[in-house]
Amino acid sequence: MLMKGFTIWFTGLSGSGKTTLAREVEEILLERGLKVEVLDADIVRTNLSKGLGFSKEDRDINIRRIGFVCNLLTRNDVVAIAAAISPYKSVRDENRKLIKNYVEVFCKCSIDALTQRDVKGLYAKALKGEIKNFTGVDDPYEEPDNAEVVVDTGKETEEQSVAKIIKTLEILNYIPRVEDANEYSGDEEDEIKARLKDLGYI
Amino acid sequence: MTKLLVIGLDCATPQLVFDSWLDELPNLKSLVESGIHGKLRSTVPPITVPAWTAMMTSQDPGMLGFYGFRNRKSYGYDDLYFANANYVKAKTVWNHLSRNRMSSLVFGVPQTYPPKPLNGVLVACFLTPNKDVQYTYPDEIKAELDKAADGDYIIDVDDFRTDDKQKLLESIYVMSRRRFKAFRHFLTKGNYDFAMMVEMGIDRIHHGFWRYFDEAHRLYEPGNPFENSIKDYYKDIDREIGETLKVISPDTSVMVVSDHGAKTMMGAICINEWFQQEGYLTLKEKPSKVMSLKMNMIDWSKTKVWGEGGYYSRIFFNVKGREPEGVIPQEQYEDFRNEIIRKLEAMKDENGKLINNKVFKPEDVYKECNNVPPDLILYPGNLDWRSAGSVGTGTIHIYENDTGPDDANHAEDGIFIWKIPGKKWDNKGNNYSIYDIAPSILKYFGLDIPQEMVGKPII
Numbered sequence: 001m002l003m004k005g006f007t008i009w010f011t012g013l014s015g016s017g018k019t020t021l022a023r024e025v026e027e028i029l030l031e032r033g034l035k036v037e038v039l040d041a042d043i044v045r046t047n048l049s050k051g052l053g054f055s056k057e058d059r060d061i062n063i064r065r066i067g068f069v070c071n072l073l074t075r076n077d078v079v080a081i082a083a084a085i086s087p088y089k090s091v092r093d094e095n096r097k098l099i100k101n102y103v104e105v106f107c108k109c110s111i112d113a114l115t116q117r118d119v120k121g122l123y124a125k126a127l128k129g130e131i132k133n134f135t136g137v138d139d140p141y142e143e144p145d146n147a148e149v150v151v152d153t154g155k156e157t158e159e160q161s162v163a164k165i166i167k168t169l170e171i172l173n174y175i176p177r178v179e180d181a182n183e184y185s186g187d188e189e190d191e192i193k194a195r196l197k198d199l200g201y202i
Numbered sequence: 203m204t205k206l207l208v209i210g211l212d213c214a215t216p217q218l219v220f221d222s223w224l225d226e227l228p229n230l231k232s233l234v235e236s237g238i239h240g241k242l243r244s245t246v247p248p249i250t251v252p253a254w255t256a257m258m259t260s261q262d263p264g265m266l267g268f269y270g271f272r273n274r275k276s277y278g279y280d281d282l283y284f285a286n287a288n289y290v291k292a293k294t295v296w297n298h299l300s301r302n303r304m305s306s307l308v309f310g311v312p313q314t315y316p317p318k319p320l321n322g323v324l325v326a327c328f329l330t331p332n333k334d335v336q337y338t339y340p341d342e343i344k345a346e347l348d349k350a351a352d353g354d355y356i357i358d359v360d361d362f363r364t365d366d367k368q369k370l371l372e373s374i375y376v377m378s379r380r381r382f383k384a385f386r387h388f389l390t391k392g393n394y395d396f397a398m399m400v401e402m403g404i405d406r407i408h409h410g411f412w413r414y415f416d417e418a419h420r421l422y423e424p425g426n427p428f429e430n431s432i433k434d435y436y437k438d439i440d441r442e443i444g445e446t447l448k449v450i451s452p453d454t455s456v457m458v459v460s461d462h463g464a465k466t467m468m469g470a471i472c473i474n475e476w477f478q479q480e481g482y483l484t485l486k487e488k489p490s491k492v493m494s495l496k497m498n499m500i501d502w503s504k505t506k507v508w509g510e511g512g513y514y515s516r517i518f519f520n521v522k523g524r525e526p527e528g529v530i531p532q533e534q535y536e537d538f539r540n541e542i543i544r545k546l547e548a549m550k551d552e553n554g555k556l557i558n559n560k561v562f563k564p565e566d567v568y569k570e571c572n573n574v575p576p577d578l579i580l581y582p583g584n585l586d587w588r589s590a591g592s593v594g595t596g597t598i599h600i601y602e603n604d605t606g607p608d609d610a611n612h613a614e615d616g617i618f619i620w621k622i623p624g625k626k627w628d629n630k631g632n633n634y635s636i637y638d639i640a641p642s643i644l645k646y647f648g649l650d651i652p653q654e655m656v657g658k659p660i661i
Contacts, residue, residue: 192331196284201249201512
């Protein structure tokens with residue numbers, strides 16, 4: 001079975017669930033027999049983009065590099081999943097133009113919810129001014145206005161967000177639909193019933 | 203880690219494979235001698251569904267939430283469903299392998315219909331209603347499957363309740379040979395880390411032909427023409443296994459398993475006749491002939507208990523506030539359940555001898571009880587007898603099965619054999635649990651064993 005490659009680009013503020021959802025989606029796609037690679041921004045920065053800082057220019061370079069690799073993977077029929085804040089719309093749109101099959105997932109979550117969730121304590125530090133150029137606090141985050149999927153991670157469960165993403169991939173025909181109807185049809189149930197009765201199970 | 207091939211033989215039973223015929227099964231014998239082997243304790247109940255799924259997930263039927271082929275969807279009287287693959291929410295071995303970028307060939311493993319995507323190829327099981335539906339993953343391999351299986355892959359034998367035993371025997375052979383042949387085709391075509399097939403023929407031949415070989419069976423006739431039919435079939439399966447071993451690389455690990463065993467069936471306990479006799483079940487009208495118990499035949503205002511037929515029995519209580527017309531007060535539920543257990547355990551055969559019923563409370567045998575469990579699980583005569591759900595028999599004990607001829611019942615222990623080339627075992631001769639298979643496979647491939655698995659790795 002030949003599957004076409006595509007890129008799922010997770011964007012959203014720090015702590016909005018990009019990595020978690022990316023890993024969940026990765027596992028489901030692997031289970032469906034696809035070739036998948038995740039490019040997580042934190043991992044990319046220690047390898048592909050080592051030495052880059054957090055200036056606008058460096059951030060743009062980082063996002064372009066991830067986009068470049070995603071495009072290579074996509075055109076070779078691999079599913080590339082990027083999870084990066086990617087705060088600037090213009091660079092995201094560059095990647096959208098570059099990559100033929102592109103699905104943007106906006107992990108929407110308010111600063112209030114993120115500050116409350118703040119597992120690493122980063123928002124508290126940023127709000128106190130201890131961390132500078134923190135996206136969403138004193139650095140801009142330009143929300144997508146044409147994302148294929150918007151997941152409200154402040155309100156939705158992880159399961160709901162993942163289901164929304166997978167459903168969108170099915171609707172866009174990037175992955176085959178998996179029916180979740182539990183039941184046999186009436187005729188099919190009769191056939192199974194007769195067989196099991198024949199075999200003494202019921 | 204090198205590849206792993208699992209050959210599943212539904213119902214293959216240790217007393218025949220290990221104790222009686224091993225010298226005549228050279229390929230199984232070779233695996234036994236170069237690996238470990240023992241009895242494999244099945245699920246409660248030892249039934250194809252849920253046993254294979256429990257084996258592949260290491261979760262018990264209560265955790266899985268289904269207790270047999272047919273289950274109650276709610277506490278309504280007639281709200282039943284068949285537990286197909288869509289009801290399997292737990293992750294199977296191949297789900298875990300797929301998630302870790304390993305590929306699988308899954309072939310005929312029970313409870314895989316409808317087929318779900320995986321990293322590999324899947325041919326669904328005998329719960330496929332017919333060949334017009336999608337029963338492979340990917341769908342496109344259906345034609346290739348038929349071609350590989352001499353033009354017509356057989357999901358399961360038809361016309362099982364036939365008196366034409368010669369025809370049935372031939373059907374079982376044709377089904378198995380085609381399945382093994384098709385399996386070898388896909389096995390050699392792909393490059394799978396994990397390959398597993400389940401052959402149902404042994405189960406079918408046990409139920410159809412047990413009386414012809416087992417001298418302990420009450421219908422056994424010495425010198426009958428089918429005396430060697432089961433042994434010959436085991437030899438043929440051994441030959442197929444040998445052919446399969448020829449096409450794998452020598453460093454492939456090989457496991458042979460069965461989901462449960464088999465034994466002579468003494469007869470059937472008419473469980474609903476017994477409940478009527480004991481005053482727990484009342485029908486609106488006395489049946490004029492033997493018939494299946496239908497829920498609309500029951501006078502619920504005078505009924506506390508009813509039971510299902512099958513190789514074991516699921517027993518259900520009519521509880522006030524739970525069932526639509528319940529009569530057992532909830533505060534008396536436990537006392538009542540103990541009363542029924544005591545009475546079931548005191549059940550006797552026609553000669554007044556205890557038949558040794560075994561009764562389980564689901565919560566005592568499962569880690570948790572999801573969905574709608576039966577109130578009690580009964581092994582009539584510790585599975586020496588089966589359960590007949592029919593009413594109108596006028597007797598508790600019958601010797602002709604109410605659903606047609608059937609000679610064997612399921613037994614609790616199946617078989618387990620595992621050869622890992624180059625591995626020296628220091629735990630030979632143990633008995634094993636069906637729940638240990640999935641964690642053993644994951645450990646073999648160097649994967650973490652999820653906490654929800656109840657078994658322990660054998661290696």
